[in-house]
Amino acid sequence: MATHTALPDTSTGTKYLILDGLACALLGARLPWSVKAHDAITVIEGRGKCTVIGWNEVYLAAALLNSTFLQGFEIDDVHVEAPIHTCSVVLPAVLAAAEQEHSTTPISGNAFLTAMVAGYETGPRVGHALGGSHMLTIGWHSVPVFGPAASVAAVSKILSLSAAEIENALGIACTQACGLMSAQFESMVKRMQHGFASRSGVLAIYLAKQGVTGIQDVFDSSSGGFLKTFSHGADSEPKFFPEEVCKGLGEVWHTEKTRQKPYPLMAGSHCTVDCVRDLQAKYPARMRKWKKMVKIEAEMARAAMKKGGWTPEKPANVTGAQMCVPYAVVLQVVDWEVVPAQFAPGKLNREELWKVMEMIECREVKEFDHSWAQRVRITFEDGEILETMLKAPRGVHPGLSNEEVLEKWRAVTKGVISQKRQRKIEETVLNLEAVEDVAAVLGELLRGETANVLQ
Structure with a gap:
């Protein structure tokens, strides 16, 4: 999975996953909990190069904020087997990395798609290794547990890290993984927990790039390792499945098992x-x-x-x-x-x-x-x-068609952004392979302010 040409024909589906994720982020950018998160984070985090969607601003903390926005109304995509909302973790991380690297290494549409697929392939594999939805039954919020590794995998493609650097980054990101399911009952921070995973991956990549070492064999370690520790309390036997992390690489494509949601519900x-x-x-x-x-x-x-x-x-x-x-x-x-x-x-x-x-x-x-x-x-x-x-809901088996995803994009962003901007983002994403510099084109389109249609 080193290059775009090594991937199966997932580009079209991935573009619709991106478009769906952007609809969610644009809708979520000005919701009350998003505003509170924005106002708090921008007080303590400095300005940078990375677009904060819907705010006409650039901040170092863009991955955290954009992920919070994307997950802000519970209408973002989900993997049908291992419960991870991959786009909310991966897309903000990849966009932030592309903009951070823009001045020296413009990221093409093909490179952007490859990075997205790397994240979509990694998160569910980590989820399967921990028993998938079983994690929810023992109190863990699965996405901020499965997500840091997905963020690392995606951003590592943008920065072209070596295998050793990627292992260090995984060790750094996975030690930051956490998320309590009790956040779902009444807290605003539930919206931010995916953002913690997205940010953890970006931070881990840049630390590893500078030579900071992480936990080696982080998934397999028998003393405080990722899989053994997070599966503690599981009533299955075995409690975790390390072979799932690499199972079917290059043959089974989890990107194709991700579905867009028709309802703003878990x-x-x-x-x-x-x-x-x-x-x-x-x-x-x-x-x-x-x-x-x-x-x-x-x-x-x-x-x-x-x-x-x-x-x-x-x-x-x-x-x-x-x-x-x-x-x-x-x-x-x-x-x-x-x-x-x-x-x-x-x-x-x-x-x-x-x-x-x-x-x-x-x-x-x-x-x-x-x-x-x-x-x-x-x-x-x-x-x-x-x-x-x-046996399954609409949107899972079968998934929403590309036409239905397009209808959702237009419906969700109606009134949130102008029709002109809506059409331009749609055209850009659905023709992403032709874009030579994603940060320059997409960043500008996403930066403009949005409206809160739920007031």
Whole structure:
């Protein structure tokens, strides 16, 4: 995977992953938690060469901030097997490195794509080595654990580091890995945890480039090694799988297993929403009468239950609502859709939502473990029961088509940036191979200010 020509035909798909990530970052740049993060970080971090998306500024901390923006509304991509939102970690890191190196080594579109794929291939492999979604069941937030290595892999391609330097960078980045899943309930910092991973990789690369040594054999070490330490508490046997880190290199392409999300919700609730949508499509008249419902049961795998099956308390905040399966259910039941506008301050705690919330019961079903499958059962006051089971949500199997991703890009950025800027970014990304200097072209387009459409 040393050169762009050594890659399989993933360029088109990777460009749509980038476009989707930029939509998420532009939308997230001016959200309240993003503004707070920006205002805090720019006080303590100096100006630099790297674009802060949507702020018309350049700062050293761009990777951290842009990752925070990209993950800021829970609508960024996800790997279907090992739960990592790779774009939120890799794209900000690669963009920052490309701009940092721009004055001496302009980064071409092909080089940019190669770096992106390197990150997309690394993060999920680290995730598989730790048991994938099992990490969520023992309290780790998987992305800031899996992500630092992905950031290193991507940025190492931009700087053309040697194998020894890359190993040092991995050892430096992986010792910074961390992320607690309790961040999902009410904290703003949940939005930033992917950014910590992105920044860790960039920092590790530049430290290694200057000769700073890192932990050698960081994944394999039997005393405080990455895999052994993070898998502590796992109830599987074996607890970790070191062979997964390099398994299928050059043959299995994890970039192709990454999916764009149709809903601004944590991925584990997408199938729940689609089960409700399925019932609404089959029984529209009955499902319109949601006030006649008395019980809603949602069944899911252990990982989804642990991450999102909890009962929210009033008042809900945006982070908690987006991470909560019951909240996803009530939005689809009452509004027949799940879109960003529903999370605006005036709509988040409507009384009708909380009335439906009282009916919902989530539970773990062992037969669904290690799958996306879910079942929803709705009981009405006259005793009628409607039930459906789906093996996977829309956007996972199959993934969104390129046309659907393009529609999402246009819908998400509508009102956030001008139509002219929207078209120019779209054209640039979808023709990235023709770009000779990504930092010069893309940085300028992303730097302009954005609007907060959720005010």
